[in-house]
Amino acid sequence: MKPAYEHVEFGDQCSVRVYHRRLPRIPFEWHRHPEYELTLTMNSHGKRYIGDTVTRYEADDLVLVPPDLPHTWASNRSIDAKEPQVAIVVWFDGEWARRLADCCPEYAPLRKLLRRAACGLAFDAAAGAAMRARLDALLAEAPRTRLAATLEILCALAEAPGTPLASPSAFGARESGPSGYEPERLNRVLAMIDAQFAQPLRLADLCSAAGLSERTLARQFAQHIGESVGRYLTRVRLGHACRLLADTSLPVSVIATRSGFASVAHFNRQFKAAKGTTPVEWRGQYAGERATMEAAPRLTERSPSLAPRTARQRSNKRPRRAGPA
Incomplete structure (x- = not known):
């Protein structure tokens, strides 16, 4: 299923965009965009789709998604049914973050964080709680206050434990090739x-x-x-295998060969160790998830933050806590 392209408007003279989303349930909106996205999801249970991974999420779910990696969340229930589900979304451009890290030693951790987030990162509940404690500053009226809060959060996350999500080649995650920020020999x-x-x-x-x-x-x-060379190579091969399992009806033995595995038995062992299930079971699960995806509304008109300008001008007449950052 092709992800929809999401255009993120930052507003005049702003470096980050902060969106305070409150709604009865989080709908499935399979999409991508060229910015990094840091999302904190609260009062919500459901599934998180990042590239070729499908994971259950719970309270204070905090994830950093790299540019152009398809993703979405889809909730199935609220933790507190009396309160809305909340997503605090922060979009930012990696270019200025790297330049800031280059010229200001205080922000050098940003470079490390962006490297770690090449395939997406899911942080633990402690990191989510720490970000929630900074929401007053992150949702402040002043853009400079929101920017300062964002930088503090990102620098803290550079050292926080995180779990890589998508495979390196997942659904076009590396279509642009090596990033150009690693040493040239490593890029080769x-x-x-x-x-x-x-x-x-x-x-x-x-x-x-x-x-x-x-x-x-x-x-x-x-x-x-x-990670090691061997582990990276295995993740690239598994990412390719996942695409073939999801998009074709090829036998598992053929997929194993086309993905670079010496035997079906070796492929099955590596796949189960990485995904927690066999290739056949994963294909069946993904087929069921995909049927749900295709029945769900596509990302055509996103949230009020990305509505056409005339609609935004009308909505601006209503009080709200935070505007574009």
Whole structure:
């Protein structure tokens, strides 16, 4: 199912956009956009779809989604039925965040956070509670106050425990190729993996392409990617396998071969270790989820924050807590 494109309006002379969303339930809106998105979901239970992952979420769910990775949340019930479900959404451009990290040592953690978030990051409940404690500043009337609160939250999250979500190649997450912010030699390795993951790849071949020793390449991966070469390669292959399972009726044995696994047995072991289920079970589950997705409203007219200008002008006459940031 093709994700809808969401245009995020920041407002004049603003660096971040903060959206305070309150509604009876969070609808399924499968979409993508070129900005980073930090979303805190409160008083809600349901499922979170990030790239090729489907995960149940609960209170104070905090996730950072990278640019152009399809995603959505869909709630099934409120924690407190008397209160609305709430999503605090913060959109920002990674370009200015990196430039700020380059020129201000105080914001160097931003660079680390964006590297960690290449496939999306889900933070623990403690991080969600910490962000909730800063909501007064994050939802303040003054754009500068909201920006300052956003920077403090992002820097804190750079050191917070986080779980990677989508596979590196999930649903176009790496269509633009290597980011250009890792060292150039590492970019060569990432490009080689993306192009040749379905073939046997030896560590010696990757080292040769980068002109690095095995020890140096391992250190570069740990520093800039956050995992080993072997684990990254496996996640790329599993991401490709997930796309084939979701979009084709090919036999699992064929998918295993086309995704770079030496045998079906090895593929099944790796898949279950990563996804907690077998490829056949995952395909059945995803088929059911997809039927629900296609029956749900598509993302055509998002929320009031992204409504046409005339509609926004009418809605601006009503009091609200926070405007565009």
